[in-house]
Amino acid sequence: MTGVPRDGQALWLLAATFVVAVAGLVYELIAGAVSSYLLGDSVTQFSLVIGVFMTSMGLGAWASRFVEVPERGFTLSQVLLGIVGGFSAPVLFLAYGYLDGLHAILFALVIAIGALSGLEIPLITRILTEREAMKHTLSSVLTADYAGALVAALLFPLVIVPQLGLMAASLSFGLLNLLVAGISVWLFRDRIGWLLRGAWVLGLAACAAGLWWSDRIVSLADAAFFEDNVILAEETSYQRIVVTEWRGRYRLFLNGSIQFDTLDEHRYHESLVHPAMAHAPRRADVLILGGGDGMAAREVLRWDGVERVVLVDLDPRVTELFRDNGTLAALNGRALDDPRLEIRNEDAWLFARESDQVFDVVILDLPDPRDFAVSKLY
Numbered sequence: 001m002t003g004v005p006r007d008g009q010a011l012w013l014l015a016a017t018f019v020v021a022v023a024g025l026v027y028e029l030i031a032g033a034v035s036s037y038l039l040g041d042s043v044t045q046f047s048l049v050i051g052v053f054m055t056s057m058g059l060g061a062w063a064s065r066f067v068e069v070p071e072r073g074f075t076l077s078q079v080l081l082g083i084v085g086g087f088s089a090p091v092l093f094l095a096y097g098y099l100d101g102l103h104a105i106l107f108a109l110v111i112a113i114g115a116l117s118g119l120e121i122p123l124i125t126r127i128l129t130e131r132e133a134m135k136h137t138l139s140s141v142l143t144a145d146y147a148g149a150l151v152a153a154l155l156f157p158l159v160i161v162p163q164l165g166l167m168a169a170s171l172s173f174g175l176l177n178l179l180v181a182g183i184s185v186w187l188f189r190d191r192i193g194w195l196l197r198g199a200w201v202l203g204l205a206a207c208a209a210g211l212w213w214s215d216r217i218v219s220l221a222d223a224a225f226f227e228d229n230v231i232l233a234e235e236t237s238y239q240r241i242v243v244t245e246w247r248g249r250y251r252l253f254l255n256g257s258i259q260f261d262t263l264d265e266h267r268y269h270e271s272l273v274h275p276a277m278a279h280a281p282r283r284a285d286v287l288i289l290g291g292g293d294g295m296a297a298r299e300v301l302r303w304d305g306v307e308r309v310v311l312v313d314l315d316p317r318v319t320e321l322f323r324d325n326g327t328l329a330a331l332n333g334r335a336l337d338d339p340r341l342e343i344r345n346e347d348a349w350l351f352a353r354e355s356d357q358v359f360d361v362v363i364l365d366l367p368d369p370r371d372f373a374v375s376k377l378y
Helices: 006-039 042-066 070-086 088-098 102-129 134-187 194-212 214-225 265-279 295-300 316-324 326-331 348-354
Strands: 229-235 240-246 249-254 257-261 285-290 308-312 341-344 361-365
Touching: 006 042, 006 070, 006 088, 006 102, 006 134, 042 102, 070 088, 070 102, 070 134, 070 194, 088 102, 088 134, 088 214, 102 134, 134 194, 134 214, 134 229, 194 214, 214 229, 240 316, 249 326, 257 265, 265 295, 265 361, 285 295, 285 348, 295 308, 295 361, 316 326
Parallel strands: 285 308, 285 361, 308 341
Antiparallel strands: 229 240, 240 249, 249 257
16 A cells, blocks of 8 residues: 555544445345335344345355455455446336346345445454454454444434435445545556456446436336325435325325325224224223324314324324414314324333223324334234
């Protein structure tokens, strides 16, 4: 690494290890989240993705022994990881909408990302071994790697998904990988050929363009999923929220599953609420588990004698939208603004288990049980 002091070289490689670990785990979590959103059953999807990813990392680590020039191999793995990982979410969303065999595409991407991630630690260790004692090298690399994994695990649900969404997050971390690769191209310039430099430039341009056009990619994917116009699409820490509209007909989708259609939602919510309310000796205090769209609350509040309604829904963004968005709030008759209603954004299972409050009527307005987390509520 011409022109760079050895201490600076080692510090950069440890920093690169940290960034690689963050990006690698983010790609893994994105693959698990996308497959859960599209296919349901989050326990199965995340288990399969994690298992295949870890196995592929081992395959990549084994394959690193065949890399003759570790500096070149590390840089190449960064370039490829940035491209494959960066475009993983767009490819999965578009494949689900326009192609068959999503599982094959999913696991091909996970294997590629896992193998490329597995290559990096052995290659970085080989480069650093030339500069310091092996025991210190390995411990430093593993420390940076584990620290990066912790940071990614914390940031993914709290910051990355709510602020960026899965599509932009994937492309952003692809760009980050390619920026790391760019520094490596410069540091290892005496061992990097023009072909690898060209691949880096093309990959960087592709990821930057993809990030710039990420909203259009999302719209293109949504056009394949939904037959009506998408008027709202957001990703929260818990789910993907989509609202569609066609000639005054609105539909709500959570993780791709329809929750209501204004054409006939009254049939469901009236049947859900009114028999229970009619047969209750008292109806002063009512508990609604789920129902963040406010439709069940609208029906409950039609009854005389209702003094308090507690609505427990996990995702605060759902209740915010159906309280504060004028179009959506009109669908529930602005029930979520009623002074008698209290919104509790927490897990309905924990609330039911831990609360010592007594209610006259309990209404369960829950999503379809597509995975274990929802099934246990039923």
